[in-house]
Amino acid sequence: MEQSKGGNKTFVEASGHDPLQGGPEVRELETRFAQYCGVKHAVACASGADALTLALVSRGVGPRDAIFTTPFHGTTAVSAIRLLGATPIFVDIDPATFNLDPEQLAQAIDALIKKDASIYPLPTEAAGGRLELKGIISPDLFGLPADYDAINATAGEHGLFVIEDASEAFGAQYKGRYAGSLSDMAFVSFLDGTLPETGGLCLTDQEHLAEWMRLPKETGMPHATVGRVNHMAAPQALSILTRFDALPEEIRLRRELARLYTKYLDDNPLLVTPYVPRNVLPVWSRYSLLTESDEERSVMLKKLERAGFTTGIYYDRPLYLHxxxxxxxxREGDFPVSDDYASRIFSIPLHPGLTAQEQERILDLLNDWE
Structure with a gap:
C-alpha cells in the first residue's frame, strides 16, 4: 500500500495493520459474536462459503465421505461438500418446519449403513458401498432452528459430526440456547440472514478446531488441503459490527410483524402459515406461506407484485433435481415433501422498513380470496 500525498501516513502505518489482513476489528467481531451465541470461539471468513468449507476441512472431510443435508435449500452446502470430493446424501424436510427431518435422517443413515436404497433413497455411489458415514449439515431455514436434540442424538449414535447452518437464524433461540451454539460447530453466512452483509463465521466450543481454522488467517498462508483461505477484511468487520448493534431491535420488529401476519392469515383457507414449535424463538429471516397449488401461488404472487411488493420463492426446485x-x-419423487412444497411455497415482504399501511395492504391482498 503506497503512502498518500503530502506525507500523510497510510492506514497501515497509522493503525499498525493492513485492513485487508483483518486486525483488531475482526478480532472484536469474533469476540462479540462468540459471546452473543454462547460459544467459546468464532473464526471470521470473507464469505459463508469460505466458512463452511473451512469447517468441513477442519473435520477431515474428503473423498468417499458421506455428508447428510437437505435438498430444500440453496447450493452453498452441497457445493462445499463436492468441492472437497465428498458426497451429499439428501434427507427430506419436516413438513411442519421446513428443516431437516430427524426421523428421515435416521432412515437415511440406516440405508447407507446397510447399502440398501429400498430403506431410503441414496445416490448411486452410496448404494454401491463406496461411501463412509461422516457428518451432517443442518440448515435453520427461514430463521427457525432445527430440532437439534433429535439430530445431535442420532449423530452421536453413529459418530457423526453436526454443522449447524445458522445463517438465516442468527439471533434465534432453541430451548433457551442461541442459534450457532446448537451443535458441534456452526457457520454463518451474513448475506443470507438478518445482517445482510458480506462475510462468514465459524463457531465452535472446540479449541483445537478453532486454532486449526485460525492458522491460515493469522499467517496469511493457505491450507494445503483447501487452498487459499479468504479471511475477513477490516472494512467488512466494521460494517457487520455496525449492523450488529441494531440487531436486537431488528429482530424485535421482525417478530412483531410475523405475529401480525400469522394473526390475520391463520384463518385464510387458501394459505398455511408457518409453524413454530414450543421452546423455539425464530428471527423470521423470511415469512413463507404455502398455498393449495402452484396455480394458486401464481395468483397470490401476481396480486402482490402488481401492487409493487417484492416476493420470493425459496425454493422452487429441490437440489436433487438440479x-x-x-x-x-x-430419481424424481425421492423427496416428496420437498417436491410438494417447492410447488406451493412463497415468501412475502417482512422487514422493519414496511409501513403500517403497507402491512395492511399486503394482508388485504392475501385475504381477498372470495
Missing part, C-alpha cells in the same frame, strides 16, 4: 447434481442419480 442439473448440476444429476450425477448423483436421484
Amino acid at each position: 442439473d448440476d447434481f444429476a450425477d448423483l442419480q436421484y
